[in-house]
Each structure stands twice: as structure tokens, then as C-alpha cells.
Amino acid sequence: MRLDYLNPIVDSAIAVLTECTGTAVERGDMSLNQTASPTRDVAAIIGMAGEVEGRVILEMSRDTALSMASQMNQQQLSDLSPLALDTLMELTNMIVARGVSALNDNGFTFRLTPPMIFTGANLCFFSNLNIETLAIPLQISAGEVTLNVALRMNEF
Amino acid sequence: MPVQEKALETFKFLVVDDSEFARRALIKVLSHIGGTLAGEAVSGQDAVQKYKNLRPDLVFMDITMPGMEGIDALDAIMHEDRAARVVMVSSLGHNDLVKDALKKGAKHFITKPVQNVPMAEIVRFVLTH
Numbered sequence: 001m002r003l004d005y006l007n008p009i010v011d012s013a014i015a016v017l018t019e020c021t022g023t024a025v026e027r028g029d030m031s032l033n034q035t036a037s038p039t040r041d042v043a044a045i046i047g048m049a050g051e052v053e054g055r056v057i058l059e060m061s062r063d064t065a066l067s068m069a070s071q072m073n074q075q076q077l078s079d080l081s082p083l084a085l086d087t088l089m090e091l092t093n094m095i096v097a098r099g100v101s102a103l104n105d106n107g108f109t110f111r112l113t114p115p116m117i118f119t120g121a122n123l124c125f126f127s128n129l130n131i132e133t134l135a136i137p138l139q140i141s142a143g144e145v146t147l148n149v150a151l152r153m154n155e156f
Numbered sequence: 157m158p159v160q161e162k163a164l165e166t167f168k169f170l171v172v173d174d175s176e177f178a179r180r181a182l183i184k185v186l187s188h189i190g191g192t193l194a195g196e197a198v199s200g201q202d203a204v205q206k207y208k209n210l211r212p213d214l215v216f217m218d219i220t221m222p223g224m225e226g227i228d229a230l231d232a233i234m235h236e237d238r239a240a241r242v243v244m245v246s247s248l249g250h251n252d253l254v255k256d257a258l259k260k261g262a263k264h265f266i267t268k269p270v271q272n273v274p275m276a277e278i279v280r281f282v283l284t285h
Binding site: 074083090093096105112 | 175180181250267
């Protein structure tokens with residue numbers, strides 16, 4: 001995967017998480033996976049189609065999801081209510097949209113799918129897209145979130 | 157009292173976004189600077205209808221929504237009332253989109269998240285220009 005696709009999205013994730021939580025974000029070591037399958041309880045996903053295609057997944061534990069949604073709403077949320085899930089989808093949307101706006105200004109054109117969120121143990125996604133995934137752990141005050149980025153240039 | 161301060165104390169706003177979290181965040185910030193919530197809309201069609209009924213001083217409009225998108229709702233509202241003051245609020249902020257919105261009559265363009273946006277300055281600017 002080309003780093004010029006990846007970097008704007010990682011930069012955006014750090015900036016948006018910092019702005020939304022009001023605390024510093026620490027970036028961990030990046031790893032390469034063969035699939036974009038999440039390993040934690042909560043996964044928000046946004047797809048891209050056009051000159052650049054693929055998906056971005058933000059995944060985290062249930063506790064981190066609740067803590068982050070509570071922080072962002074400035075009120076304690078005790079379960080993954082529609083408001084909590086909407087908050088996490090909007091967070092993912094802000095991260096990906098800001099990142100791809102930078103890509104768009106660099107001449108790539110594509111559309112984003114609306115965000116979707118999945119919750120539950122042992123989540124597993126399958127796809128025929130066949131793109132390797134870069135996983136970037138981000139440590140925030142609410143816990144660790146992992147940004148999975150799987151993008152490629154579409155050859156028309 | 158200076159006109160600008162008076163305007164900030166009295167403006168009525170309509171918030172348009174399909175995300176409940178996004179609407180709440182905007183309402184919190186705008187109420188904090190003295191605005192009064194006129195109404196909330198969750199789609200472009202809903203926004204156009206509520207604009208006609210409520211005639212708010214300011215509209216804060218998301219772009220990507222199910223059904224009619226924010227840019228089309230902006231167009232419809234400007235067609236209805238050339239003096240409407242619409243501020244676009246979007247996670248997307250690429251140059252083409254911003255230019256298109258301003259060309260269609262938007263008075264300002266804000267990129268989410270809104271927590272750290274200088275909202276009082278933006279509202280003052282939009283209400284007085």
C-alpha cells in the first residue's frame with residue numbers, strides 16, 4: 001500500500017481523536033495483516049470506491065468504546081446505546097473524511113460509503129477485495145483503538 | 157449595546173445532521189454562545205421543510221445525509237429565500253466541495269469536529285455580512 005494513501009488518514013485519526021477527547025494520542029508500531037478482519041468487540045467501518053478503493057476500520061474493546069463515547073458526549077453512557085454507536089460512527093466518519101479530503105485535494109476522486117458499526121465477540125469480516133491491511137494502534141485516555149487501513153489504487 | 161453583541165444574544169438556529177451526536181455537539185456549542193435552538197432536521201428534505209416553517213436566522217447544514225444531501229438542500233433553501241444564512245458543517249472539507257457550497261450560497265464552511273471551532277466569530281461574521 002502506498003504511504004501517500006495511508007499517511008493522511010493516520011494524521012487525521014490522531015488530530016480528530018485529540019480534538020474529540022481533549023487528550024494526547026500516542027501512536028504505536030504499525031503492523032501488516034493479510035486481511036482487514038477486526039479482532040475486538042466494536043468495529044466501525046467505512047468503505048471507499050472510485051480511483052482509490054478499500055476500507056478503513058476503527059476497532060476497540062467495548063470498555064474503550066463506552067469510555068470514548070462518554071467522553072465525547074460529556075455524559076456517562078452505561079451501554080452501547082444508539083447514541084453511543086452513533087457517536088463512534090461519527091468519529092470514524094470524521095477521521096476518514098478529513099483524511100480523504102486531503103487525498104481528494106491531491107487529485108484522487110472517490111466516494112465514501114456511510115459508516116457502519118458492528119459489535120459482538122469474535123467478529124470476522126470476509127471480502128474478496130484482497131488488499132493487505134496496515135494496522136496502526138493508537139493509545140488514548142479511554143484505551144487503545146486500532147486503525148485498520150486497506151486501500152489501493154483502482155486500475156480502470 | 158453594539159449590534160454584533162446583540163445579534164449573538166438573539167439568533168435562532170436550525171441544525172441539520174443525520175447524526176444525533178453531531179446535532180447534540182452543535183447545539184451545545186451554539187447554545188453556549190447565546191443561540192436559541194429553532195429546530196433539528198435529519199435530512200435535506202426535512203431541512204427545507206423546517207426552514208420554511210421556522211425561518212431561523214442561521215442554518216447549520218451537514219452535507220452527507222440519506223436522501224437529499226446538504227448541498228441540494230442548500231440550493232433549495234437559497235431558492236426559497238435568497239437572504240437565508242446557511243453554514244455548511246461537514247467532515248469532508250476538500251477544496252472542490254467548499255467552492256461548490258460557497259458558489260451555491262453558503263455563507264461559511266466548517267469542518268467537523270466543531271468543539272474547537274471559533275464559533276462565536278463565525279456566527280458574528282455570518283450574521284453581519
